[in-house]
Amino acid sequence: MTTEPVRTAPPLAAVPAYTASELLAVMSARLLKDGQTVFAGVGIPLLAAILAQKTHAPGLTILFEGGVIGPFVEAGKLPPSTNEQRCTRRANMLVSITEVLLMLQRGYVDVGFMGGAQIDRFGNLNSSFIGDADNPKIRLPGTGGGNDIASLADMIVAMKHEKRRFVEKVDFITSPGFVDGSDSRARAGLPAGGMFRVVTDLGIMGFDEATKAMTVVALHPGVTPQAIKDNTGFELPVPADVAVTEVPGDVELAILRELDPARLYTA
Amino acid sequence: MTQSYLDLRQKTRERDRSLRDKVMSLEEAAKLVPDGASVALGGCTASRTPMAMLWALIRARKTGLTVSRSIMSTEGDLLYASGLSRHIITSWFSQGIVWGVSKVMRAYTESHRATFEEWSHMAMGLRYRAGAMGVPFMPMRSMMGSGVVDRAPGARTMECPFTGETLLLVPALNPDVALIHVQRCDAYGNAQLDGLSFMDIDIAMAANRVILTTERIVSNDQIRRHPDQTKIGFFTVDAVVEVPFGSAPHECYGLYEPFYSHMDLYAQMTAKDPDKGAAEYLERFHYEPKDWADYLSRIGMAELLDAQRRGSGIYDD
Numbered sequence: 001m002t003t004e005p006v007r008t009a010p011p012l013a014a015v016p017a018y019t020a021s022e023l024l025a026v027m028s029a030r031l032l033k034d035g036q037t038v039f040a041g042v043g044i045p046l047l048a049a050i051l052a053q054k055t056h057a058p059g060l061t062i063l064f065e066g067g068v069i070g071p072f073v074e075a076g077k078l079p080p081s082t083n084e085q086r087c088t089r090r091a092n093m094l095v096s097i098t099e100v101l102l103m104l105q106r107g108y109v110d111v112g113f114m115g116g117a118q119i120d121r122f123g124n125l126n127s128s129f130i131g132d133a134d135n136p137k138i139r140l141p142g143t144g145g146g147n148d149i150a151s152l153a154d155m156i157v158a159m160k161h162e163k164r165r166f167v168e169k170v171d172f173i174t175s176p177g178f179v180d181g182s183d184s185r186a187r188a189g190l191p192a193g194g195m196f197r198v199v200t201d202l203g204i205m206g207f208d209e210a211t212k213a214m215t216v217v218a219l220h221p222g223v224t225p226q227a228i229k230d231n232t233g234f235e236l237p238v239p240a241d242v243a244v245t246e247v248p249g250d251v252e253l254a255i256l257r258e259l260d261p262a263r264l265y266t267a
Numbered sequence: 268m269t270q271s272y273l274d275l276r277q278k279t280r281e282r283d284r285s286l287r288d289k290v291m292s293l294e295e296a297a298k299l300v301p302d303g304a305s306v307a308l309g310g311c312t313a314s315r316t317p318m319a320m321l322w323a324l325i326r327a328r329k330t331g332l333t334v335s336r337s338i339m340s341t342e343g344d345l346l347y348a349s350g351l352s353r354h355i356i357t358s359w360f361s362q363g364i365v366w367g368v369s370k371v372m373r374a375y376t377e378s379h380r381a382t383f384e385e386w387s388h389m390a391m392g393l394r395y396r397a398g399a400m401g402v403p404f405m406p407m408r409s410m411m412g413s414g415v416v417d418r419a420p421g422a423r424t425m426e427c428p429f430t431g432e433t434l435l436l437v438p439a440l441n442p443d444v445a446l447i448h449v450q451r452c453d454a455y456g457n458a459q460l461d462g463l464s465f466m467d468i469d470i471a472m473a474a475n476r477v478i479l480t481t482e483r484i485v486s487n488d489q490i491r492r493h494p495d496q497t498k499i500g501f502f503t504v505d506a507v508v509e510v511p512f513g514s515a516p517h518e519c520y521g522l523y524e525p526f527y528s529h530m531d532l533y534a535q536m537t538a539k540d541p542d543k544g545a546a547e548y549l550e551r552f553h554y555e556p557k558d559w560a561d562y563l564s565r566i567g568m569a570e571l572l573d574a575q576r577r578g579s580g581i582y583d584d
Contacts (some may be wrong), residue, residue, distance in 0.1 A: 042364050059416070061514075067465065068463070080365045080527075081313065081363050083314050084313065084518055084524065085520045088462060088581070092430040094464075096465060096467075096468065098389065098393065098466060105408050126455075128385060133418065137377075138368070138377070139372065139373050139377050139383065140370055141369070142360055142361050142385045143413075145349060145358070145388040147388040148387050148409040148412055151408065152408060152409055173413045174414065176413045180413045188412030189424060189432070189433035189434070189435065190408070190411055192299050192408075208562070253423070
């Protein structure tokens with residue numbers, strides 16, 4: 001974890017019209033579909049979900065871990081966590097934390113959506129320990145609802161693409177992806193859900209149907225396969241005919257900037 | 268770890284659960300929390316934290332508590348730094364995402380001076396739920412396949428006798444004492460909660476003793492006009508303390524939002540030297556004030572008014 005990320009081809013140099021965080025939010029928002037129910041963490045996931053509501057998915061239902069069902073968070077009043085009153089604006093229903101997490105277990109949530117500190121080839125996420133768990137270099141805040149969401153829903157993860165974050169094997173599995181690959185997730189007692197997409201500032205990743213190893217689904221404009229290689233700590237193949245995403249549009253960026261004028265999450 | 272069912276019932280039987288006046292001061296309520304007790308906190312992150320009660324326990328120099336909560340924010344730091352608790356059971360522990368990883372939590376856990384026992388958020392909820400239900404465990408479908416389960420004391424898998432599936436069992440949590448802050452309750456402890464209830468209702472039912480702090484005490488007649496709004500029943504409650512702004516600098520739904528500038532000040536004070544910073548913060552805001560009003564004065568009138576203006580705005584169109 002001491003390796004500093006090396007960027008041979010900064011993807012934003014050619015198009016400095018948006019920040020890496022804005023790119024993440026826009027690309028993630030586009031993955032959400034109208035009518036879905038999404039369990040969103042605070043930060044980029046929340047921004048992306050609201051952006052989707054305000055563009056192509058007005059019927060998107062957002063769930064917050066604090067016990068909130070179907071809110072419309074006000075522009076300029078983003079909550080600092082999913083447990084403050086700001087999360088409840090114009091919600092349909094407020095329930096306890098335990099009830100909202102049980103809805104996830106019951107199967108009412110289509111997509112779980114969160115950020116990540118460290119991810120590995122099989123989509124396992126670490127937000128607990130950097131280094132050995134018994135003697136960590138850094139004690140991170142832990143799972144929160146992350147483990148529950150990753151265990152019980154189809155997941156979208158939004159995070160910066162850096163070598164120290166994309167590692168062969170996470171130091172600790174806080175939130176399980178496909179564990180050791182193939183059918184090991186189901187064998188561990190998690191028959192439902194799993195990683196669907198990982199959205200980064202370089203591209204969009206998916207997972208192989210059989211091996212459950214991460215693959216590249218699309219690259220953002222101006223990003224080369226070499227940039228993926230340079231910023232990933234494991235072998236992440238880029239297909240020759242890989243798709244290229246469309247740059248963030250003016251409307252999408254304008255909505256994001258109205259939502260987060262203080263740039264809490266999009267700096 | 269899991270209490271015997273008959274012991275649990277015996278402890279309940281021994282409590283005076285009658286409809287009686289339970290109003291007392293913070294200092295008197297602090298005496299109901301013995302050193303070494305297991306204590307559950309209501310609220311979540313920076314919301315409805317029972318800050319005034321923790322403040323009173325820190326001032327009373329209580330020690331050795333095992334403290335559990337859905338998610339811990341700055342109050343977790345203060346528990347470690349004051350010595351009130353060196354063992355915290357929770358799902359997430361830091362001031363809040365916008366402030367980054369807690370330096371105080373890191374300093375204490377990385378030097379092995381304190382324990383941060385991590386469970387998933389749903390596991391915390393179901394542990395309290397099992398405690399509230401009077402059963403020794405609850406089955407659930409997360410945490411398996413992760414490292415979290417290996418480090419969670421008492422969690423174990425079982426084969427479902429009906430389906431043959433693998434399920435995780437999490438042990439009941441029946442705290443000795445629950446500390447819960449509410450918007451209003453009567454002198455008997457009938458509490459009405461506005462907004463997010465977090466895990467508070469289960470915590471109140473699970474605990475062997477409940478101390479309520481409340482923004483204001485209302486009459487029993489007022490409670491009886493809207494009994495559907497009563498979320499915590501008098502029969503679970505042992506003490507009622509009226510403390511305006513009792514969650515400051517955290518939020519109390521509909522009344523005040525977090526005191527953001529003060530939260531920034533706290534983050535600054537603990538950024539460089541977490542030990543020294545937390546000690547200075549405790550001195551200035553916990554040990555020195557002559558009373559709760561003095562604590563609020565030290566946070567500042569401008570901050571209080573700002574938090575209140577933002578807080579009451581949740582009901583505006």
